[in-house]
Amino acid sequence: MLSFTITWDWDGFDKASFARMVRNYGEWVERNSAPDSPSTRLYSELQLNRRRLGTLGMIGQVSAASGAERLLDDHLAVINRGVPVTPVRQVRNQPWLASALAGPPGEPGPVWRLKAKSAYLRRRLSDRQIDVLHHHLTRTDYDYQGGMANLFSFGGRVNTVAPDATATPHRDKIMKILLINGWEDPADDHRHITWLRELYHDLYADTGGVPAPGDARRRRGGAGGSELRSRVLPTVGRPRGRCR
Numbered sequence: 001m002l003s004f005t006i007t008w009d010w011d012g013f014d015k016a017s018f019a020r021m022v023r024n025y026g027e028w029v030e031r032n033s034a035p036d037s038p039s040t041r042l043y044s045e046l047q048l049n050r051r052r053l054g055t056l057g058m059i060g061q062v063s064a065a066s067g068a069e070r071l072l073d074d075h076l077a078v079i080n081r082g083v084p085v086t087p088v089r090q091v092r093n094q095p096w097l098a099s100a101l102a103g104p105p106g107e108p109g110p111v112w113r114l115k116a117k118s119a120y121l122r123r124r125l126s127d128r129q130i131d132v133l134h135h136h137l138t139r140t141d142y143d144y145q146g147g148m149a150n151l152f153s154f155g156g157r158v159n160t161v162a163p164d165a166t167a168t169p170h171r172d173k174i175m176k177i178l179l180i181n182g183w184e185d186p187a188d189d190h191r192h193i194t195w196l197r198e199l200y201h202d203l204y205a206d207t208g209g210v211p212a213p214g215d216a217r218r219r220r221g222g223a224g225g226s227e228l229r230s231r232v233l234p235t236v237g238r239p240r241g242r243c244r
Helices: 015-031 068-079 096-102 127-138 156-160 186-203
Strands: 002-009 042-049 055-062 088-093 111-121 148-153 175-183 217-219
Touching: 002 068, 015 042, 015 068, 015 127, 015 148, 042 068, 042 127, 055 068, 068 088, 111 186, 127 148, 127 186, 175 186
Parallel strands: none
Antiparallel strands: 002 055, 002 088, 042 055, 042 148, 111 175, 111 217, 148 175
16 A cells, blocks of 8 residues: 655645645546546545645555556646646555554644534535635634645545445545644634634535535534534544545
8 A cells, every 4th residue: 555645835825826736636536536447546635724834735545556656646747737836745655454544644632622524525616615715724814723624535436336225325426525623722612613614604605505405415523513522532543434
């Protein structure tokens, strides 16, 4: 298993180049999510951090007996097309289980207050939605480096299963978006949760602040409409649901 970590310097991006990279990623997933696509051997997560953090990133794995580096090269070339920032790339080969348990680099712990929302997507984000992401990731009235939007590649053979065959009905999706924010001080709950709620609402402003009926979404961070106020995370890595 080839694992990779890619980083870009946020300072090298303006609104147009940020939009170009996010659009490139979405279009790549649209073209490479079919069950018979050779590119389904590659899984990636585009990590759109707030500008204050200093970097944008991408992590993932390539499960291929041969040609793994070439698949990653092609993937990165498409994502970086027209982007004026040269990415920094780190790769390593490791057994599948070690890769699955590794978790994202820099993951917080052991105690972290967390709010998250996610949705499955049938197509890439629209240009308007990309503009919304850029706005909330670069806002100067919210002086916190945490908070991010992750785009996960999806699809492949998982979409060959009938929607009613299992408890997971999301069988026509190509990508997943995860909006997440984490902090430690309970006194900061309101402002950090508000930032994430505003981002989510603005992403789906065209349909009333939530995905349109029939589109898949998951509310995370609370049941029955309540907020998840605190969460304890293990200090070791944990599986992250990488099934394609």
